[in-house]
Amino acid sequence: MNPSDTNDPLDALLRDQNDYIEDNGFTARVMGALPQRRRGGSLRSAVLLCATAICYVLAIWWVPWNLLRLGALLSFNGQALLAYGLLLAIFGSLLWGVIAALGWEE
Amino acid sequence: MSFSDADLIARVLSHEDQNAFSELVRRYQSPVRAFLTRMTHGDSHVADDLAQETFLKAWQKLHMFRGAARFSTWLFGIAFNEFRSACRVRKEIAWDNADTVAGFEEPVAARHTHLCLDLKEALKLLTPAERAAVILCCQNGLSHDEAAHVLDCPLGTVKTNILRGKEKLRRRLAMAYEHYESV
Numbered sequence: 001m002n003p004s005d006t007n008d009p010l011d012a013l014l015r016d017q018n019d020y021i022e023d024n025g026f027t028a029r030v031m032g033a034l035p036q037r038r039r040g041g042s043l044r045s046a047v048l049l050c051a052t053a054i055c056y057v058l059a060i061w062w063v064p065w066n067l068l069r070l071g072a073l074l075s076f077n078g079q080a081l082l083a084y085g086l087l088l089a090i091f092g093s094l095l096w097g098v099i100a101a102l103g104w105e106e
Numbered sequence: 107m108s109f110s111d112a113d114l115i116a117r118v119l120s121h122e123d124q125n126a127f128s129e130l131v132r133r134y135q136s137p138v139r140a141f142l143t144r145m146t147h148g149d150s151h152v153a154d155d156l157a158q159e160t161f162l163k164a165w166q167k168l169h170m171f172r173g174a175a176r177f178s179t180w181l182f183g184i185a186f187n188e189f190r191s192a193c194r195v196r197k198e199i200a201w202d203n204a205d206t207v208a209g210f211e212e213p214v215a216a217r218h219t220h221l222c223l224d225l226k227e228a229l230k231l232l233t234p235a236e237r238a239a240v241i242l243c244c245q246n247g248l249s250h251d252e253a254a255h256v257l258d259c260p261l262g263t264v265k266t267n268i269l270r271g272k273e274k275l276r277r278r279l280a281m282a283y284e285h286y287e288s289v
Binding site: 008011013014015017020022026029030031034 | 135166
């Protein structure tokens with residue numbers, strides 16, 4: 001039940017207190033401060049997703065797959081560590097790109 | 107001819123019609139500013155700043171309004187988030203700044219013989235969560251579900267906050283009434 005539906009005198013007093021506030025230039029102030037609204041949100045998402053996908057494919061192309069062996073990683077081979085780092089950066093960038101494209105940054 | 111909220115929102119989204127948005131601001135500036143004024147203990151300057159931020163956010167995020175809730179409910183949600191954010195960064199607005207409920211020592215209260223003025227003072231005794239729930243449901247007519255959505259908390263919490271808040275208000279108003287009877 002909504003409390004304002006009751007016959008409680010306190011509810012009536014609270015409702016009486018809900019006075020109208022005159023605009024007094026408030027709307028004009030808001031309208032004067034309006035930023036440009038972002039248009040074409042779906043286009044922006046599509047461009048970002050496409051760019052992310054292209055970068056992802058190119059990055060995958062350049063990954064030295066032959067160095068991505070667990071043995072090489074455990075032996076602290078510099079080249080293997082670099083390859084794993086690159087792979088991590090690719091997946092991180094992909095995730096970041098998708099989040100940005102879908103507008104989850106807010 | 108009066109357009110519905112949905113018509114105005116559609117015009118803003120399709121034509122970026124600022125006149126339509128200004129009509130929405132005109133329609134809802136009073137409840138949003140009143141809500142924020144109560145939340146900031148009557149500081150209308152801070153409340154108006156927060157209200158302006160609320161409408162600017164609404165302008166930017168209007169494409170995210172799905173129409174599942176009333177437009178006013180959606181606006182109250184943004185306003186409450188603005189208030190919560192302001193509590194984190196502005197020292198003059200504290201989140202846990204409810205006054206003590208026990209005392210009746212402020213001389214200013216004795217000067218106010220009108221019950222409504224006492225209610226304004228009494229609202230300051232509530233915690234922000236209680237105050238928000240009471241204002242939204244009892245003053246602005248939101249349902250408990252809508253208030254839970256605005257305040258981003260479970261339904262049971264809203265009900266508890268309303269009960270607690272109203273109990274504090276009753277106690278405070280009873281004390282004020284006894285005080286006036288005795289002078």
